[in-house]
Amino acid sequence: MQKVHRIALGLLAAAAIATASDVVQLKKDTFDDFVKANDLVLAEFFAPWCGHCKALAPEYEEAATTLKEKNIKLAKIDCTEETELCQQHGVEGYPTLKVFRGLDNVGPYKGQRKAGAITSYMIKQSLPAVSDVTKDTLEEFKKADKVVIVAYVDAADKASSEAFSAVAEKLRDDYPFGVSTDAALAEAEGVKAPAVVVYKDFDEGKSVFTEKFEAEAIQKFAKTAATPLIGEIGPETYSDYMSAGLPLAYIFAETAEERKEISEKLKPIAEAQRGVVNFGTIDAKAYGAHAGNLNLKTDKFPAFAIQETAKNQKFPFDQEKEITLEAIKTFVDDFVAGKVEPSIKSEPIPEKQEGPVTVVVAKSYNDIVLDDTKDVLIEFYAPWCGHCKSLAPKYDELASLYAKSEFKDKVVIAKVDATANDVPDEIQGFPTIKLYPAGAKNEPVTYSGSRTVDDLIKFVAENGKYKASVSEEAEEPSAAPAASEEASSAEPAAETKEAAKEADHDEL
CATH class of the missing domain: 3.40.30.10 (Glutaredoxin)
Known part of the structure; x- marks a missing residue:
């Protein structure tokens, strides 16, 4: 009998471990106290029937586990049970994610709905807009995210510090920002104050800004340097490209080998147009349907197109032509010069309006x-x-x-x-x-x-x-x-x- 009892206890323990969650489910009577007790909380307002919520669930769980050691809490609220609480927080769609720094400091979550993106976003939220960086903390700070931005300034140079801080406040949701006043550390990093260094885990590894310290120039440099020369366009990166404010050139191909081959071929164009046009490859097998949104045929790859994101204009490259360095260079140069007309997909104008709408x-x-x-x-x-x-x-x-x-x-x-x-x-x-x-x-x-x-x-x-x-x-x-x-x-x-x-x- 004792053996059966031990087996039963073991099964119960295993079940508890299997169902254990680092996401805290909150109700109306626990929500306020939980938010007050924690410096930073990401809350998901969801409905059990919501397909997008179901897709988010495993990503949210993974992020919660990763962030647990940093004492960043992830919570969820079932709006079919906690109707009043959800209405109180202005929930109009599911899932709605909000960042709480106490009950009076609430903002929308602006990141992607993937575990890595949630983790990255919330770590940035936990940091001050600008962190002090020393020779002892620099290497660790570089690992805070895929891209981190550090300014090296003289302690007495208030103008440069203020310009950098202004950029950090504006882009704090996107990148971790650090500042050092250690001249020896700047020298060890190959720069002299004032300078900004963008450290990244792709392309050349770091980019350096040493021009006049003005907020607008620093911001433009940071966003350009933080974007891969030829990145990968997909669910986790698409919104970043759309919000970058630059036209986006798509390289559609069905295999990783072909995408790499075309990227190498077009790399000189991407380098010449850096900061003017962003370039990215896209998996035509997984996302070939998106070619139709750019007025390309969805069954003929490889293909190339440019999207003017600000105006939502499409400039497809003739799919009957071969993608060569010379042909794409001419196409991109003409686009930048305003010599290419956008492709406009339109149904015929109705001869007469039928119906009230x-x-x-x-x-x-x-x-x-x-x-x-x-x-x-x-x-x-x-x-x-x-x-x-x-x-x-x-x-x-x-x-x-x-x-x-x-x-x-x-x-x-x-x-x-x-x-x-x-x-x-x-x-x-x-x-x-x-x-x-x-x-x-x-x-x-x-x-x-x-x-x-x-x-x-x-x-x-x-x-x-x-x-x-x-x-x-x-x-x-x-x-x-x-x-x-x-x-x-x-x-x-x-x-x-x-x-x-x-x-x-x-x-x-």
Whole structure:
């Protein structure tokens, strides 16, 4: 009997170990005390049915275990059970991740949803904007992340220190920043104060800045030096490239060997255009569907294209031509000189508008959406998107109400198939709804409320120039709270649209 008892205890212990988690699950009565007791907490607000939450779960667990030794806590809150707590913290989609430094200092998590990215981001959050670096701590500081930035300045040089600190405050979410006033250490590192050194675990290993110490120049140098000469474009790096503010040149190829071969061939171009155009390879087998987003054929590789990220313009290189150093150099040089016209994918302009919602295509986008005399509410949708299909009858009703109102010539309710038309907007998922107010077309407002007719009317009335409010003809059934499964960031998708449909993924 004792043997059976020991076996049972052993099985229970094994089960406890198997289910042990370093992520702390919080409830309304434990949340405040936990946040107050810990200097830094990353909290995930989730729903058990959310597909993106399920995908995040193992990454979140791994990050929690890694960060445990640094005393950085990761927590989660089930919003189907803790509705009041989630509403209190403004949760509108799942998963929502927030960084807490006490209850009064809360900010959004801006990193990627992978274990390494979560770990890196939270370690940077735990550090001061600028850490003091000495000869004893420098080597350890260099290992804090893939890229770390250190300034070597004289103790009396306040102007240089302030310029560097300004950059550190602005980019603290991206890189760890350190400063040393030790002249001997600077000399040992091959520089003389004032200087900035970007240490990195790729390319040449480090880059040095010794020009005039101005915040803008330092920031530009840091972002350029911290970007691989020819990096890898994928789910973990895509948003960084999109936010870099530079055009992105894609090298599509199906094998690692071919990507390496083409990269070596085009390396002189990437070096010549460093800081002007970013270059990256992309796995055409895994992410070949993304070629279609750049107006390339999705079944002919290798391929090359440039995306002007700021304007969302696409410049595909002719896929019938061979990718050679000379041909790509000419193409890139012409692009930089403004000699290449962007490729615009557009459906034909409708001969007449059928139905209450105005159909917009790429060729009519500027004429309709940017008409400065009208408030324009536009839905960016995908034909395969389930949420878009659910919204359609409500959106039709909304358009009918405005068409019959006194605002029929002042408010336009429109939609565009963002998979078949190039649009200048950065669309993170489907459906995305934006209001372009009359007289303020450069300041569109993105809708994030419940997808009900009444709430959409309130949104137009509150944010449009004409404060146009109309009444519903019939009372709508009460809707669930606004929170819905969030579309993932617009990264190169490994799935076809058909696969995305089957998996119920409403994402680019």
